[in-house]
Amino acid sequence: MLKPSIAKNDRLANWLIGIFSLVVFIVVVVLGKFKLDVELGFDVHIFATINAFVNASIAVVLVAALVAVKKKNYELHKKFMITALVLSILFLLS
Structure with a gap:
């Protein structure tokens, strides 16, 4: 363990x-x-798509972490959880 x-x-x-x-x-x-009232020169709604993709990726990584811990692969579980944490921070920053 x-x-x-x-x-x-x-x-x-x-x-x-x-x-x-x-x-x-x-x-x-x-x-x-x-x-912020700034004209960026592109459709800012692209951020919604990016956020949805990042959020869906977090969900997939968390399910993979659950599977890893159920199989007692704790090292892989730890890596998945760190990945989910980093993606969550990226989501919050975006």
Whole structure:
């Protein structure tokens, strides 16, 4: 079995998760207050298509991670979860 990076019920892990969640929430709220009125010279609705593609990719990666952990392939599961995290950050930034 893969050795955990952080021990179960670790107080540091709980703090890190809480801080990360709070920061993401605050950033999303703050970014929601801004409206840029800029003419980019192309159809900005392409971002909706890109976001849909990234979001669908995250769903596929999460299902693959679930399959990997059910098969007790913890190293592959960890890689899938990191990939999902990176894609989620990309989704939020876009």
